[in-house]
Amino acid sequence: MATRKKRRTVGLSDSLTVKRSQSDSPTVRLSDHRVIGRALRKIDATAKVTGATIFADDLFFPRMLYAKLLRSPHPHAKILRVDVAKAARLAGVRAVLTGKDLPIPFGILPVSQDEHALAPDKVRFVGDPVAAVAATSEDVATAALDLITVEYEPLRPVPDAEDAVAHPEPRIHDYGDGGNLHKLIHLEFGDVETGFAAADLVREDLFFYEGSTHLPMEQHAAVAQWSADRKLTVWSSTQTPHYVHRALAKVLELPPARIRVIATPNGGGFGGKSDPFSHEIVVAKLAMVTGRPVKITLTREEVFYCHRGRHPTLMWIKTGVTKDGAITAMHFKSLLDGGGYGSYGVASTYYTGALQTVTYPVARYKFQGARAFTNKPPCGPKRGHGTPQPRYALEVHLDKLAEQLGADPAELRLKHLVPPNSLTANYLRVGSMGLGACLEKVVAGSEWKRKFRKLPPGKGVGLACSSYICGAGLPIYWNNMPHSGVQLKCDRGGGVTVFCGSTEIGQGSDSILAYIVAEVLGLDPFEIAVVTADTDLTPVDLGSYSSRVTLMTGNAAIQAAERAKEILAGHAARKLEIPATRVVFAGGRVFDAEDPKHGMAFAEAVQVAEAAQGTIGTVGSYTPPRSAAKYRGGGVGPSPAYSYSAAVAEVDVDPDTGIVTVPRIWIAHDIGQSINAAAVMGQxxxxxxxxxxxxxMEEMAYRGNRNVVHKIPSLLEYKSPTTLEMCDVVTYLVEDPDPSGPFGAKEVGQGPLLPVPPAIANAVYDAVGVRVDEVPITPEKVLKALKKKTKGEEGRVGPTRFPDIPWPEPIRVPPPWEGGDGGAVPVAAAALERQH
Amino acid sequence: MLRLPRFTYLQPTSLAEALRMKADAGPDGSYVAGGTDLYPNMKRRHQTPTTVISLMQVKDLTGWGMRDGRCVMGPCVTLTELSDSPTVRQSYAAVATAAELVSTPLLRNMGTLGGNLCLDTRCNYYNQSYEWRKAIDFCMKKDGAICWVAPSSPRCWAVSSSDVAPVMVAIGAEYQLVGPEGERLVPAARCYHNDGINYLTKQPDEILAAVRLPAPDGWDAVYHKLRRRGSFDFPVLGVAAWVRWERGSRNAERGTIVDARIVLGGVASCPQEVPEAGAVLKGTALDDEAIAAAAEAAYRPSKPLDNTDFELSWRKQMTRVYATRALQELRSRRSRRRE
Amino acid sequence: MPDPKATISFELNGEPATLAFAPHKTLLEVLREDAGLTGTKHGCELGECGTCTVLLDGTPVLSCLLLGLACAGHRVTTVEGMAAGGRLHPLQDAFAELGAAQCGYCTPAFLLAAQALLAVEPRPSRAAIKQALAGNLCRCTGYLKIYEAVELAAARLRGEDATPARETLYGHA
Incomplete structure (x- = not known):
């Protein structure tokens, strides 16, 4: 007991402070920015408001063919026979493909190479592609699909995760962690039982977070061209051209050097265009077979089948707290409904357990995560990837704990914030940490103290916080190369071109490159040319996912620009006959800091340098710092920096209908440093x-009793809020520069989503005193909870049990304050320790 | 891109020409007005007419005017024109409200009164692509044998999803139908069948030529719509409530109701009048008790099925709430008018 | 077998146009595939998202549910017709200035729906803007920057020297 106490008294904030060497941070000045931080137009704004931006489906080529995919009408079946003879004979059909033509599997993660462009022997959800047609028109291609006959032998479908746990057979895949369980994770950071024993209050809760989809307004589309010199070009609405490049090379068995992938500007992505997809590989193969350009544009229904959206997740959380709210231990279990394929699912599963520790100190932490295969479109990364579900659970759970402790939930959180520059129990290295400032902003702005538990019945406020990564610390496939590369070319006319593999999905990644280079070189950002997302022209950037782009491409761009600046400054200094340290780049000029008139135009500086040493070009690249987590599974969660958000939601609940409306949300986001404030606001x-x-309201609904069809694969019935549902938003940007970010910048694309669902859930409780421990919080559920409360039962709707799952032995990792080094305790030692 | 199947498009300028074209086309011909119902259905292969006859150029079918104190509306009036019209807003507020609650401003700029009144019944086993429907082996309404909403039922349970039709039934409008056999005038209520497939009594070759509204003489009506979002969505419940106040009632606050009708949309294959609900209102002043009794009466026969958005038990419960709110609005409109 | 084509004449972005296309094509398809105007986008082709909005005689309509043939003799405006003489329309300018276009895919539709609103209501309330744009879905912006851009453009179209509020661009203090 004494030792336990002693362990606990090692102040988290003292012992966790990590020394950060100054050399970690890029060499930038944090003041006097001319471009950085200002609200500027995006460099592609004019193209977008004039309709000039060319999206994938806007591409038309002479002699272009149109492709369509035949999809499975069965959720789970063996393919016995495919007959395409009739379709191939239809006038206008130029090629028909089946699974036999593309036998090599692929998948985004090396551990889940479980997809085929066209199912060769088995289908795993209604909508799984089985055959493909290229024809002279979309009409003919569609007609041809009807002429293909496929003989299936139906297998028992698995409609959801709990069914997958209960029914290991028939298996959907022949790999994974047994039966229909794709992945099982068991991590333990310190002995949670000891922590619970030391707590004054221990509470358990169950939550369910329904699946939802990205619903980009642009339907996925791709065009492929095969030239007579055996070179393939694929244009696609993808967030990850580099990974598409790799998948094409693998499946088509072509040298990567013969493949060029161009990511067209994405008409919305949100994570839904981050996997290599069947349709991309199919058009490429069709172009190779026919020798003609081939385009495919998915229908809205097919976009629902691509999915890769939010995993429906069942969660169980148990937390021990002291009287003042310090968390002594937390145990979290999640069960994810993965759908028919792996996708990013293994990472998603880890993410449901990764970021619980970066907001409030958790002294001991245990996580058990499971992902099930089910016969539905595959789930994957949607904005917040695997973290909105546990964040919702944690923040509602905390609200309940605060009430039991008699504490104000805002004060409770403020009292227990992870300190900056610290290591968490699971070895995530937190840098700058602006959550306290965020909390203070929304508490003051929303008049929280005046409203919480004091509004009239039917009105309520709720609060929640969150954090998100600024880029995954590890790449998708193992390699030790940079995550992001930038090349920079200085033209003798004074123009600067930035080349980067990053992909514009509306978040402004092209603009970021221009702003940063302009800032460093003292130029007008609108005069910087930006070339992105073209594997022939641009150095690799891993893609627009995990909120990595601003931080990683930004740092790479700074490096390239600083190197160019150094070259130009050296030659300019000689010409100006001043020391290079006195050379300043500003306003399109290069001049003496002590005598600004003594200088030259930027173009002249390039000319001087070019005359002296030849063409001026530089490169920059970025690799995230090494993670402190050395245990298996420690690859998910570490990030160069973490963004923080806090939100207060105000709701009106109609007690007669259960309908919840949200008039306003106050949200504060710790951005580190805005690169473009207006773009940050938009995110x-x-x-x-x-x-x-x-x-x-959003929900991926299936009919489990009716062939597990997607119930509502349409923009009408999948409910995306309109202008009439959207709430007012009062936004506060907290700028607490992080040394890892370019100019101190952190992410904003995903993090601010996270506190919204729990803040609304907590506000509903404040308004009408019932808990809907299940997202979405629909009127049916609210009314049901209200009726239960009226009857004297617990005013709650939500899951009631977590199924028994055959968890593997835990990987035991002592937290830093228990002498851990980030690695797992060897199994034998762990077993020995447990005997004591 | 979802595309229309091939068809011949005709644009007659007179009713007679339209009827002739339909006769020539036979069962493979279809009339169209705004197209916002037919074209999506054609794209999903619910209907595949080989001849589509647009009524939008037929002068007689557009515009509206007062005849004998009654408003007569052309079916090709767009829903926007209807809801924007000061005359309609003034004298037929419930019609304007219902029209304004249909889908989106964009769709209302195209969709017509006639189109909404003849709207194909809807069901989320039916309003799906051909490929989707293949995965459930189709349904009775199109290409299949079973109604998946009620598999043992001999009939199709697709839902009447018109916003304007319940109002027309409630206020006692009449539809003028013109066909090869001539003209007939039918009360709105008799234009609908409670059958998801044969939901209209109008014959396929008949044209809805005019909608005749009763003179605005001492009755009042309101329409309340339940749906997930404030636009786009079809009603999962519509409540049209109509009352006739006693003529010349002296009591400013407490007029008396001499007749009432409550008609529900979105709960059956046709606009469904609940006579019991209307009956309990007669002779009352729309006091809370009367409203509660009428709402209860409306709630009882309301029988939503699993073929729209929301859970059906909740939708049934909402009948009571929405009927109550509709009647409360009628009462407050009365008070306001008396002030 | 190629479809026999029908020919119509109409006014397209202020200029007379004559186009030949298969008679069952929608205006959306005609614009994108036969007129080369790919600024008009599509998200469902069923009238369920508003992404394909164009103006027909100044009124915003769904080009995915309008037959090309039905446009004979009418006036069609697409996003390509908004800027004049190399200058952005004030709405386009305001959308660019505030970041009301993120991915930009729904933007042409919002611009045209907003243009139609401002033509009849030069000083729209926020509620009127929400109502007028309630038929257009956007997944990126949460609509807020779009409202603010419409308000900014409306003020400028009224001749006011309007600038965006600081909170719009930088958040609240």
């Missing part, structure tokens, strides 16, 4: 929008 508001939709 915050857009995140709130998506969080609002998930909280109240």
């Amino acid at each position: 915050v508001e857009g995140s709130v929008y998506m969080g609002l939709g998930e909280a109240l």
Whole structure:
């Protein structure tokens, strides 16, 4: 007992402080920015408001063919026979493909190479592609699909995760962690039982977070061209051209050097265009077979089948707290409904257990996560990837704990914030940490103290916080190369071109490159040329996912620009006959800091340098710092920096109908440093929008009793909030520069979604005193909870049990304050320790 | 891109020409007005007419005017024109409200009164693509044998999803139908069948030529719509409530109701009048008790099925709430008018 | 077998146009595939998202549910017709200035729906803007920057020297 106490008294904030060497941070000045931080137009704004931006489906080529995919009408079946003879004979049909033509499997993660462009022997959800047609028109291609006959032998379908746990057979895949369980994770950071024993209050809760989809307004589309010199070009609405490049090379058995992938600007992505997809590989193969350009544009229904959206997740959480709210231990279990394929699912599963520790100190932490295969479209990464579900659970759970402790939930959180520059129990290295400032902003702005538990019946406020990664610390496939590369070319006319593999999905990644280079070189950002997302022209950037782009491409761009600046400054200094340290780049000029008139135009500086040493070009790249987590599974969660958000939601609940409306949300986001404040605002508001939709109405619904068809694969019946549902948003940007970010910048694309669902759930409780421990919080559920409360039962709707899952032995990792080094305790030692 | 199947498009300028074209086309011909119902259905292969006859150029079918104190509306009036019209807003507020609650501003700029009144019944086993429907082996309404909403039922349970039709039934409008056999005038209520497939009594070759509204002489009506979002969505419940106040009632606050009708949309294959609900209102002043009794009466026969958004038990419960709110609005409109 | 084509004449972005296309094509398809105007986008082709909005005689309509043939003799405006003489329309300018276009896919539709609103209501309330744009879905912005851009453009169209509020661009203090 004494030793336990002693362990606990090692102050988290003292012992966890990590020394950060100054050399970690890029060499930038944090003041006097001319471009950085200002609200500027995006460099592609004019193209977008004039309709000039060319999206994938806007591409038309002479002699272009149109492709369509035949999809499975069965959720789970063996393919016995495919007959395409009639379709192939239809006038206008130029090629028909089946699974035999593309036998090599692929998948985004090396551990889940479980997809085929066209199912060769088995289908795993209604909508799984089985055959493909290329024809002279979309009409003919569609007609040809009807002429293909497929003989199936139906297998028992698995409609949801709990069914997958209960029914290991028939297996959907022949790999995984047994039966229909794709992945099982068991991590233990310190002995939680000891922590619970030391707590004054221990509470358990169950939550369910329904699946939802990205619903980009642009349907996925791809065009492929095969030239007579055996070179393939694929244009696609993808967030990850580099991974598509790799998948094409693998499946088509072509040298990567013969493949060029161009990511067209994405008409919305949100994570839904981050996997290599069947349709991309199919058009490429069709182009190779026919020798003609081939385009495919998915219908809205097919976009629902691509999915890769939010995993429906059942969660169980147990937390021990002291009287003043310090968390002594937390045990978290999640069960994810993965759908028919792996996708990013293994990472998603880890993410449901990764970020619980970065907001409030958790002294001991245990996580058990499971992902099940089910016969539905595959789930994957949607904005917040695997973390909105546990964040919702944690923040509602905390609200309940605060009430039991008699504490104000805002004060409780403020009292227990993870200190900056610290290591968490699971070895995540927190840098700058602006959550306290965020909390203070929304508490003051919303008049929280005046409203919480004091509004008239039917009105309520709720609060929640969150955090998100600024880029995954590890790449998708193991390699030790940079995550992001930038090349920079200085033209003798004074023009600068930035080349980067990053992909514009509306978040502004192209603009970021221009702003940063302009800032460093003292130029007008609108005069910087930006070339992105083209595997022939641009160095690799891993893609627009995990909120990595601003931080990683930004740092790479700074490096390239600083190197160019150094070259130009050296030659300019010689010409100006001043020391290079006195050379300043500003306003399109290069001049003496002590005598600004003594200088030259930027173009002249390039000319001087080019005359002296030849063409001026530089490169920059970025690799995230090494993770402190050395245990298996420690690859998910570490990030160069963490963004923080806090939100207060105000709701009106109609007690007669259970309908919840949200008039306003106050949200503060710790951005580190805005690169473009207006773009940051847009990401915050857009995140709130998506969080609002998930909280109240969005739902991937299936008919388990009717062949597990998607119940509502349409923009009409999948309920995306309109202008009339969107709430007012009061946004606060907290700028607490992080040394890891470019100019101190952190992410904003995903993090601000996270606090929205739990803040709304907590507000509903404040308004009418019932708990809907299940997202979306629909009127049916609210009314049901209200009726239960009226009857004297517990005013709650939500899951009631977590199934028994055959968890593996835990990987035991002592937290830093228990002498851990980030690695797992060897199994034998762990077993020995447990005997004591 | 979802595309329309091939068809011949005709644009007659007179009713007679339209009827002739339909006769020539036979059962493979279809009339169209705004197209916002037919074209999505054609894209999903619910209907595949080979001849589509647009009524939008037929002068007689547009516009509206007062005849004998009654308003007569052309079916090709767009829903926007209807809801924006000061005359309609003034004298037929419930019609304007219902029209304004249909789908979106964009769709209302195209969709017509006639189209909404003849709207195909809807069901989320039916309003799906051909490929989707293949995965459930189709349904009775199109290409299949079973109604998946009620598999043992001999009939199709697709839902009447019109917003304007319940109002027309409630206020006692009449539809003028013109066909090869001539003209007939039918009360709105008799234009609908409670059958998801044969939901209209109008013959396929008949044209809805005019909608005749009763003179605005001492009755009042309101329409309340339940749906998930404030736009786009079809009603999962519509409540049209109509009352006739006693003529010349002296009591400013407490007029008396001499007749009432409550008609529900979104709960059956046709607009469903609940006579019991209307009956309990007669002779009352729309006091809370009367409203509660009428709402209860409306609630009892309301029988939503699992073929729209929301859980059906909740939708049934909402009948009571929405009927109550509709009647409360009628009462407050009365008070306001008396002030 | 190629479809026999029908020919119509109409006014397209202020200029007379004559186009030949298969008679069952929608205006959306005609614009994108036969007129080369790919600024008009599509998200469902069923009238369920508003992404394909164009103006027909100044009124915003769903081009995915409008037959090309039905446009003979009418006036059609697409996003390509908004800017004049190399200058952005004030709505386009305001959308660009505030970041009301993120991915930009729904933007042409919002611009045209907003243009139609401002044509009849030069000083729209926030509620009126929400109502007028309630038929257009956007997944990126949460609509807020779009409202603010419409308000900014409306003020400028009224001749006011309007600038965006600081909170719009930088958040609240």
